[in-house]
Amino acid sequence: MKFSPLLGELISALTCLPGVGNxxxxxxxxxxxxxxxxxxxxxxxxxxxxMEHIQHCQQCRTFTEDExxxxxxxxxxxxxxVLCIVESPQDVLAIEQTxxxxxxxxxxxxxxxxxxxxxxxxxxxxxxxxxxxxEPVSEVxxxxxxxxxxxxxxHYIAQMCNSLDITASRIAHGVPVGGELEYIDGSTLTHxxxxxxxx
Amino acid sequence: MKFSPLLGELISALTCLPGVGNxxxxxxxxxxxxxxxxxxxxxxxxxxxxMEHIQHCQQCRTFTEDExxxxxxxxxxxxxxVLCIVESPQDVLAIEQTxxxxxxxxxxxxxxxxxxxxxxxxxxxxxxxxxxxxEPVSEVxxxxxxxxxxxxxxHYIAQMCNSLDITASRIAHGVPVGGELEYIDGSTLTHxxxxxxxx
Numbered sequence: 001m002k003f004s005p006l007l008g009e010l011i012s013a014l015t016c017l018p019g020v021g022n023x024x025x026x027x028x029x030x031x032x033x034x035x036x037x038x039x040x041x042x043x044x045x046x047x048x049x050x051m052e053h054i055q056h057c058q059q060c061r062t063f064t065e066d067e068x069x070x071x072x073x074x075x076x077x078x079x080x081x082v083l084c085i086v087e088s089p090q091d092v093l094a095i096e097q098t099x100x101x102x103x104x105x106x107x108x109x110x111x112x113x114x115x116x117x118x119x120x121x122x123x124x125x126x127x128x129x130x131x132x133x134x135e136p137v138s139e140v141x142x143x144x145x146x147x148x149x150x151x152x153x154x155h156y157i158a159q160m161c162n163s164l165d166i167t168a169s170r171i172a173h174g175v176p177v178g179g180e181l182e183y184i185d186g187s188t189l190t191h192x193x194x195x196x197x198x199x
Numbered sequence: 200m201k202f203s204p205l206l207g208e209l210i211s212a213l214t215c216l217p218g219v220g221n222x223x224x225x226x227x228x229x230x231x232x233x234x235x236x237x238x239x240x241x242x243x244x245x246x247x248x249x250m251e252h253i254q255h256c257q258q259c260r261t262f263t264e265d266e267x268x269x270x271x272x273x274x275x276x277x278x279x280x281v282l283c284i285v286e287s288p289q290d291v292l293a294i295e296q297t298x299x300x301x302x303x304x305x306x307x308x309x310x311x312x313x314x315x316x317x318x319x320x321x322x323x324x325x326x327x328x329x330x331x332x333x334e335p336v337s338e339v340x341x342x343x344x345x346x347x348x349x350x351x352x353x354h355y356i357a358q359m360c361n362s363l364d365i366t367a368s369r370i371a372h373g374v375p376v377g378g379e380l381e382y383i384d385g386s387t388l389t390h391x392x393x394x395x396x397x398x
Binding site for chain 2: 032054
């Protein structure tokens with residue numbers, strides 16, 4: 001027996017979610033049909049709305065349904081003159097949750113990766129350059145991931161900043177708070193030593 | 200920072216899926232926005248369609264968008280005169296995949312559970328009784344789960360069948376094929392011994 005056509009369609013549509021295979025999709029479909037039809041209807045409506053209206057912020061490229069996102073609109077944040085470069089909107093959220101950064105962001109939506117054909121234009125570096133030339137940015141904080149591609153991207157942007165006479169800084173690499181030296185990998189420890197600070 | 204309102208709404212709507220908490224919902228939302236907007240739009244449409252049109256089959260209570268499901272419509276299956284009682288539509292699927300059963304089904308959509316206030320009427324036993332009186336059913340196979348509630352439900356239906364002079368049989372409990380005796384629990388082994396067959 002196959003499922004009834006519409007049920008089969010629902011199950012296969014649910015597999016578009018990341019980490020959801022055929023078996024989980026079946027479980028989800030039956031759960032929604034048996035216990036949460038209202039929630040499923042709402043999800044359907046919100047999915048439509050979100051996919052239609054959520055676009056990239058024209059200034060920082062994060063996801064928003066407005067033309068310019070809330071952070072970019074805040075005059076207080078623009079006055080700070082500090083621009084933080086991150087790879088994804090999730091990174092913005094992680095940094096915002098610390099409450100320790102009061103500047104604006106620029107979201108690359110990826111990183112330089114020549115092997116996948118992703119060059120500077122694909123991660124918005126043309127827009128970034130225009131922005132750095134127009135806005136009174138005093139410092140650029142490079143908060144890309146500490147991976148090979150993230151480091152390469154940070155270096156590329158740092159050179160761009162240098163040529164425009166803007167200070168570029170990289171977030172510190174080192175031992176995470178609460179970590180134990182015994183279990184930290186060698187590369188991180190090396191970074192922690194070379195980045196040591198006077199007390 | 201909170202997410203933009205619509206993004207927040209999307210994330211909270213996604214948590215209606217079973218096994219999806221806030222963090223997984225975030226991951227799903229960003230994945231759909233970044234990589235699969237078409238899939239998400241399709242999912243939205245299918246969710247609406249499915250929740251509106253998928254109902255219970257009027258005869259066997261499984262999920263279907265038709266009034267009567269494909270299995271119940273098949274004259275060949277009705278002629279077999281064997282009715283299999285299961286707890287959920289997923290069980291129908293599991294049995295159909297074995298290709299070893301050629302009769303019709305009745306889906307309880309649950310099991311008797313007085314402690315949760317689920318009585319005979321809630322699992323469709325009134326409809327089942329009417330059906331057993333009207334249709335020429337020669338045997339009822341009780342394929343509820345081998346749990347306390349499943350066994351109780353099976354017993355209840357068996358008594359109903361007896362009072363209507365219809366043979367009721369219970370699927371066999373025993374050692375699963377491919378299993379090793381060493382690792383089988385005592386209760387299953389006891390069932391396997393008491394249900395032994397002459398070779």
